[in-house]
Amino acid sequence: MNNYYFLKEILDQNRVHLDKRSGFTDPxxxxxxxxxxxxxxxxxxxxxxxxxIAQLIDLIDEPLIRYEVMEDLSSKELEIRLNCINSLGSIYxxxxxxxxxxxxxxxxxxxxxxxxKTIGINTNRxxxxxxxxxxxxxxxxxxxxxxDYIFKVGVYAAEELQKLRGNKYMKWxxxx
Numbered sequence: 001m002n003n004y005y006f007l008k009e010i011l012d013q014n015r016v017h018l019d020k021r022s023g024f025t026d027p028x029x030x031x032x033x034x035x036x037x038x039x040x041x042x043x044x045x046x047x048x049x050x051x052x053i054a055q056l057i058d059l060i061d062e063p064l065i066r067y068e069v070m071e072d073l074s075s076k077e078l079e080i081r082l083n084c085i086n087s088l089g090s091i092y093x094x095x096x097x098x099x100x101x102x103x104x105x106x107x108x109x110x111x112x113x114x115x116x117k118t119i120g121i122n123t124n125r126x127x128x129x130x131x132x133x134x135x136x137x138x139x140x141x142x143x144x145x146x147x148d149y150i151f152k153v154g155v156y157a158a159e160e161l162q163k164l165r166g167n168k169y170m171k172w173x174x175x176x
Contacts (some may be wrong), residue, residue, distance in 0.1 A: 028070045035070075036103045038103070051138045053157035056088075056091075058164055063088065064109065097176070107154065115154070120168075138172075
């Protein structure tokens with residue numbers, strides 16, 4: 001896979017800044033999405049259903065994040081994590097270059113997790129996000145969905161991820 005030092009310049013060029021008014025203050029969402037674009041900036045159709053994508057996201061979530069701020073990781077630790085999710089992702093996404101697979105996985109993960117946070121009834125910190133937050137978040141997410149098909153596929157898998165994890169959630173289409 002690409003060396004992270006080489007990617008740093010590309011990462012900075014692809015850096016996506018999600019609108020903070022939406023309530024998305026998780027620094028991993030911006031970093032991982034931008035990193036995904038650095039690895040693979042294409043919208044190739046995957047041919048996976050939302051249930052399978054939710055299983056894939058659930059599989060790579062813990063090895064990828066480990067509840068740390070990704071941008072603060074050493075290049076070696078980041079490379080270890082990306083290699084790990086590449087291996088796990090190869091179970092579902094076969095016959096594709098490792099860099100492309102990692103880029104796809106990172107963009108799927110970002111779409112799915114950001115949407116799961118938007119539709120989730122309760123947050124990890126407790127409480128339920130206000131409807132205004134959800135509506136604003138959905139608008140911002142929808143803008144990115146219109147530009148990035150792989151991110152969009154991840155968003156559509158969010159309800160399945162919430163079901164898989166046994167979480168209560170609102171339907172994406174019910175946020176208006």
